[in-house]
Amino acid sequence: MNIEKSNITIGFIGIGVMGKSMAGHLLKAGYNLHIYTRTKDKATDLITQGAVWKNSVTELAKQANVIITMIGYPQDVESIYLGSNGIISNANKGTYLIDMTTSTPTLAQKIAQIAKEKDMFSLDAPVSGGDIGAREARLTIMVGGESQAFEVCKPILEKLGVNITLQGEAGAGQHTKMCNQIAIATNMIGICESVAYAQTAGLDPEKVLQSISAGAAGSWSLSNLAPRIIKEDFEPGFFVKHFIKDMGIALEEASSMGMEMPGLELAKKLYDKLANQGEEDRGTQALYKLWEQKT
Template identity: 60%
Template sequence: MLPDRRFLSTEDWSNLYKERAGRTMTQKVAFIGTGVMGKSMAGHLMDKGYELTVYTRTKEKAAELLDRGAEWAATVKEAVADADYVITMVGYPSDVESIYLGEDGIIKSARKGAFLIDMTTSKPSLAKEIAEEALKNGMHAVDAPVSGGDVGAREARLAIMIGGEKEAYTKCLPLFEAMGNNIVHQGPAGSGQHTKMSNQIAISSGMIAACEALAYAEKTGLDPEDVLKSITTGAAGSWTLQNLAPRMLQGNFEPGFYVKHFIKDMRIAKEESEQFGLNTPGLDLALSLFGQLEEMGEENSGTHALYKLWKQQQ
């Protein structure tokens, strides 16, 4: 209860009212999965004043967030119990299925009225199943995979592709705006994941092209860094050339996005393409080349480590 306004100055009463209103309106977010991208995304939500609870299988990965004041939960069930929003950013569809639909998973543990946001790149069919189960239990679920890698996550410049009810999208929009700057509602449940498959198909061939271009520049005796200055702003320009090609040349193959996760994404894209009878020769080649990279033990490197296949030829 606020004190009697008669005993406070107008300025003091106004400040106290704003402070109390802010506390009342603070919304709780459970963030599950604080890896390469997730920790930055969760941090942006804290910057916007959301009360954050985190859960990840390796607590050390959440250390920065915990140091900033986030709460730690020992289980998924504990993390989501009183959350207004639940965000997941994990590795594989099997992880998503377990976390949402398991015995102590989100659907059975979150409160009615909660909004569930899966930002993992996963199967469209699974996104639809989660949305249906959420509605049966009085919740709302959207699939919202992202693109932009570690750089986009750090700088809150992610592209976010959303599938689900329009009303749920609108309700979750302030959270999306804290993490990204290209936010599009693509349609009903599963649409976000289908859009992400289009994104990954485009990246797969683009990564091959970037590697070939740099290898050609080096083979012909050019300075590849100077070549990049020319081609990144011309018709060949791409996110991969601008952000990942310099890392290739530096020999820095730390993950902004893991090879193993990209292979997972491409396999989902291939399965979905086959269901629609779509021929994808570029995707097929990328799967083959990234498979070779995985066999070299590079599954935990960044996707731009594909360049190592060309470096072997020198």
């Protein structure tokens, strides 16, 4: 089942580092796009390009039949979806809800159940790829929810990413994103230690990166974030504070399943130390600063 593009009004909430690019792709694809974010100035470029500004979540929810959220924390997701002035209380029956925030599997399941009771459809669809993936519309999108809703929304998601997989029922997308963050967390430790080792040994880090990124050590983070480390570019493609939030969710979920995660615990400890030094609004590659202090 597909809905004609002309009959779709997308409401997009959250115009941040990634959300702005994502909303822009939908606008360029010809969708009728309504937007809302807490700081209107962040949406100026999109409004200039034709997006329709809405003054509140309530106003947006009443006029869109597909609503996408890309916000910060699980408490924000819960408030925006389940609050009295939120999405589910004000959206129309038949509306498709797509939360692309990295949040908790439990909350995704709760939202899906309440949405179903209101005759709405809900997908949890967190992403990976950072600011680069968002700008290039090459995000990996991990989806949880009913297959029918996924098939309806897939053409929209295809404007944002290239690796889009329905992982299972509600919450499965968020669980998959936790797997992603767990893998990245310890990988970032290795990347920082590798760059620090190269510099301490008197090597040219760029030449080292040229060699090791093409071999068994290769990863997205090594190819995309290590060059930023070498250039001392610590601007956020993904905030340290949001990564700490994600690691906390993963540790809580692992604990509830009786799992020990020593690698993840170490990574979170290091990122907590970094945040305590005032770096919470930097990009995740800023973890290198902990080694930079020693070299």
